[in-house]
Amino acid sequence: MTWGEPSAGVRPIVVFGSLNQDVRLASSRIARPGETIGDASMTLRWGGKGANQAVAAARLGGEVLLVSAVGDDSIGRAALADLDAEGVDRRHVRAVAEAPTGTAVVIVDAAGDNAITVAPGANAAVSADDLAAVLGEVPAGVLVTCFELPIDAVRTAVGHAAAAGWEVIVNPAPAADPLVGEWPDGCLFTPNAHELVALTGTTDVERAARQLAAQVNGTVVATLGAEGAVVVSNDRVEWVAAPRAAAVDTTGAGDTFNGALAWCRARGMDIVEAVRVAVVAASASTEHEGAREGMPTLEQLTARSDPGRPARAADGGGPS
Structure with missing residues (x-):
């Protein structure tokens, strides 16, 4: 199967x-706490984990619908116009x-590393009711959510989606505390290394991932x-390496x-195989400034994954 040819019907x-x-x-x-650094340059860009994830999937040709909220202001209206341009159903x-x-x-x-305050x-x-309206009108597909929304709303929404037959991807970001509450069986959790420690209190990656997988039964x-992903x-542990990339900005x-x-x-x-593809896409995204600017199209992703393509000589660049 090539990346452009689904093995069966494509889900939303x-x-x-x-x-x-x-x-x-x-x-x-x-800057460290209490320190001022005066050499920064400023740019305004679109972001938010949910909107970013929607754009990343849409750039590859996915049928993507975003459930979110903006202010009733000029910034919100401009953000919606950008989603329209990206082909995201908003x-x-x-x-x-x-x-x-x-x-x-x-x-x-x-070095391309970042610190973010939201x-x-x-x-x-945003509430679980916002998602409930969608679940009634869209055939069951793949739901992606994150922790930049109220956690109770996220947990309730995930329960509704799982009960309706949706595959659920939970990106527990940001995460600063152990995971609490009841989560439906079978969810796919995608923490980075820092979030994995926060969620489990365990510093060894494989042991922490096993602990979290057992906790969510998923x-x-x-x-x-x-270093890629695991x-x-x-019953399974698979390590996936990241390609080398000329990392400029790991945001996004x-x-x-x-x-x-x-x-x-x-x-x-x-x-x-899905994780292998996603690692390549994430690595590609780090070679451009901004959260969305480096998100690849399907053509760009396929070109980067050509076995004959030379590796980029640089450090870093994987998903985080």
Whole structure:
């Protein structure tokens, strides 16, 4: 099977997630607490994990619907216009009068590493009811969600989707505490290495991934930056290497990974092959500044995966 040819009927992708405007500061390094660094340059870009993941899947040709919210303001209207240009169905992105569009401040250092602080704004108004309306009108497919929405809304929405026969990908980002609450069996969790430690309290990657997989009775794909990813379920551990990439900015690499993973699963790919494709997409995304600017199209992704294509001579660049 080639990436452009699904093994069976293509399923829709629904993203239940956040939408933000990113204020990006490029600086020589990230300031320590109490320190001021005055050499940054600023750009405004679109972001939010949910919207980013939707764009990543749509760039590959996926049928993608986003469930989210923006403020009833000029920033929100511009964000919706950008989704239109990307081919994302945004009919279920609500305009909220009482809150501004979400904002994230993204600080990127000279090595491409980042620190992010988010003001959720209208994202805090998104509820499981917003997804329920979609589940009644769209055939069961792949749901992707993240922790940039209220966690109770996420957990309830995931339960509704799983009960309706949807495959569920939970990107537990950001995560600062152990995972709590009841989650339906069979979900696919995609933490990065830092989130995996926060969710489990365990620092060894494989042991932590096994612990989380047992807790949710599902599968864990832990993304490990330049080291690629590991797929863990009750009876399987598969390590997937990342290609070398000339990393400029790792912002959005994890979102690219999750969007590409959803696209692969919607087309019937086995989980390990889907992770291989998603790792390549995430690595490609790091070679451009900004969360979305490097997200590849299917043509670009296929070209990068050509066995005859020379490896990029650089460090880093995997999903995170």
